[in-house]
Amino acid sequence: MEALHKDSDAFDSILKSKLTDTSFDMAPDCPDASELAAFYDGALAPLERARMQGHLDSCARCQAMLAAMARADDDGDPELAPKRAFEWRRLLGFGLPAAAVAAIAIMVVVRTRSISQPPTNQLAMNSATAEAPALSAISAAPAAGGAEAPRPQGEPLASAESAKGGSAAFGNSPAPPAPPAAAPPANASASGSSMSTAAIGGVSRRRELAAATAPMAAAPSALILAEEATPSMQDSAHRPPNTTFTVESPDHLATWVIGPGGSIVKHTHRGRTFTQTSGVNVELLAASAPSPRTCWIVGRKGTLLRTRDGGGYWENVMSPTSEDIVHVRAADAHNAVIRTADGKSYATTDGGATWHLQ
Amino acid sequence: MNPTRAETTRDHPAAFRRAHARAIARLAKRGAAARWKLDDHALAVAVERGVRSAEVAEQDVDAFIDSLRADDLVLAAACSAGIGAAWTHLIETLRPRLYSAARAIASDETRGRELADSLWAELYGLEVREGRRRSLLTYYHGRSSLLTWIRAVLAQRHVDSLREASRRVPLDGTPEAAAPAEDDPVEPGRARYVEMVGRALDAALAELDPRERTRLAYYYWHQLSLKQIGRLMDEHESSVSRKLASTRDDLKTKVDRALGEHLSRDEIEMCYHFAAGDLRLDLARALTEAR
Known part of the structure; x- marks a missing residue:
């Protein structure tokens, strides 16, 4: 059985290399962007659509273009995806039962975790919630499962297929395995929680997160990640200086990894990674991401940054202070509260145009 | 018209x-x-x-x-x-x-x-x-x-820029693909094994229905999710999964059979092992050149 698996992995790699056509050979009569877009949006008449499908089967260029469009459409931002009628049909036919099963699974997982949570697992120096062990397991995950590569975009083939035995190899991604991340000495007791979270599909993203975090700072990231108990709000109070920290949107669609010297890396739930330009090189101390598109980051010397487009552009928000800002909590792009190192709190309701001392 | x-x-x-x-x-x-x-x-x-x-x-x-x-x-x-x-x-x-x-x-x-x-x-x-x-x-x-x-x-724009880049020929006019494959002195027969796998797989792929090949390309090359593939091909993702698995298994069976005419089971496994490594290198080089 083991030999078959190795064999299958090798075959998948061979298949991938054989199917990669970097010459982008094109067939005659390629459609223009307008037609491709209409095809993608399902706006072509049935006959036109069938003709387009026929063209796609013989045109590597158009296949590549549609694949690129699909990647852009799934960039982790639900606002970017056009709404379509057939998705409602899917929701009614397949999504609702699946959602019900998922909801039950999450309830079971949460319940199991709350029962099995050992008290010694409270690595966080501040008030860690039940999420903390799961986050600290991020660093441990690659070491435990380094042989399995996450599918860069999307998911492996359905688990039902894997269960059929003959197609078991299909569950593995054809992509080459991801380089193992440096595994800091995470506490062993986190593994139980890690498995619970894996059941709801969070391991791949965490591995990538850990892989990206590792080169950014040699700091004990397990401690830091464990400290980040509140997903959308980070506080620098208990963090060593110049270390990496993360902030995640409440819906888990986007995670920003913020490192020393103003470095920012964004991960989406689809496993995509973007290096972003903060425009500053001071130490950033805390962040709050109320949505996948909006994130506030604060730092030394009154540094106050905000993005409203998922990190494409980080703007300098007018700061009410030149003191170090150690904490930020934002409700959206307009409403936020910050706290300085000397304990002063300021609030804005207009995106930072005016601040009120609280 | x-x-x-x-x-x-x-x-x-x-x-x-x-x-x-x-x-x-x-x-x-x-x-x-x-x-x-x-x-x-x-x-x-x-x-x-x-x-x-x-x-x-x-x-x-x-x-x-x-x-x-x-x-x-x-x-x-x-x-x-x-x-x-x-x-x-x-x-x-x-x-x-x-x-x-x-x-x-x-x-x-x-x-x-x-x-x-x-x-x-x-x-x-x-x-x-x-x-x-x-x-x-x-x-x-x-x-x-x-x-x-x-x-x-x-x-x-993006695909055409990659396409343009892939067409660039080195200035000395000698494409690397023209170089004869050299055998590995440490692992004799390696080049032959890799070539055999490549030939068998090419033959199996050539027999595929164009639509099956497109589905494979979306999955293996473009690494789209099942849902994304389903949307582009008007299929439910469970159908995509089933068809991909079936096509892949068929290909594997055909390649196994073709190799089995000349090689033992151990040699076939060695073929896959060598080919996976060598073709991955080729792919990495091709992608680098394409950029």
Whole structure:
């Protein structure tokens, strides 16, 4: 059985290399962007659509273009995806039962975790919630499962297929395995929680997160990640200086990894990674991401940054202070509260145009 | 193509506008053209271009106009006409999305920004004809959402730049592929094994139905999710999964059988092992060169 698996992995790699056509050979009569877009949006008449499908089967260029469009459409931002009628049909036919099963699974997982949570697992120096062990397991995950590569975009083939035995190899991604991340000495007791979270599909993203975090700072990231108990709000109070920290949107669609010297890396739930330009090189101390598109980051010397487009552009928000800002909590792009190192709190309701001392 | 084409209103702008004035007025209303103070003539010109591009039969023109994305087409027509308020709206609503899409398509922050900057400039209109800027938005016809069209244009630019790069031949004119395969002195027979796997797989792939090959390419090459593949191929993701698994197993069986005519089971496994390593190197080199 083991030999078959190795064999299958090798075959998948061979298949991938054989199917990669970097010459982008094109067939005659390629459609223009307008037609491709209409095809993608399902706006072509049935006959036109069938003709387009026929063209796609013989045109590597158009296949590549549609694949690129699909990647852009799934960039982790639900606002970017056009709404379509057939998705409602899917929701009614397949999504609702699946959602019900998922909801039950999450309830079971949460319940199991709350029962099995050992008290010694409270690595966080501040008030860690039940999420903390799961986050600290991020660093441990690659070491435990380094042989399995996450599918860069999307998911492996359905688990039902894997269960059929003959197609078991299909569950593995054809992509080459991801380089193992440096595994800091995470506490062993986190593994139980890690498995619970894996059941709801969070391991791949965490591995990538850990892989990206590792080169950014040699700091004990397990401690830091464990400290980040509140997903959308980070506080620098208990963090060593110049270390990496993360902030995640409440819906888990986007995670920003913020490192020393103003470095920012964004991960989406689809496993995509973007290096972003903060425009500053001071130490950033805390962040709050109320949505996948909006994130506030604060730092030394009154540094106050905000993005409203998922990190494409980080703007300098007018700061009410030149003191170090150690904490930020934002409700959206307009409403936020910050706290300085000397304990002063300021609030804005207009995106930072005016601040009120609280 | 169509014998009556010369007689249709498409070739007579004034007649086109008269014949389809009601449908155009409905479109203007749906798209709130008054918001941008877009005149009927400018919208009619945009619609006419779309009708001509899609080669719509005369009797279907009104239904076609009713099916267009009114708000996006009106916005694009207003921007093309140089209406400032429309541009402000486009900048606020679409620009961040354009940059986000470009980053996702290029998978690289810098390249994505270049791609987006270049397209944004063309949307604004770099080319000036008869004292007026010609915006790329004039090529948007409203059959898809404006955002999808922008993604399509970005994808086209990106893929064509990769295609162009892959065609570049080294200056010395000796493509690396022409070099004879050298055998590995440490693992004799390696080159032969790799070649055998490659040949067997090529033969098996050649027997595939084009649609099966497309599905495999989306999965293995483009690494799309099952859901994404399903959407592009009009299949449910569970069907995609089942068909992919079946095709892959068929291919494996055929390659096994072809290799089994000359090699033992152990040798076949060695073939796969060598080929996986060597072809992965080839792929990495090909992709690097393509960039």
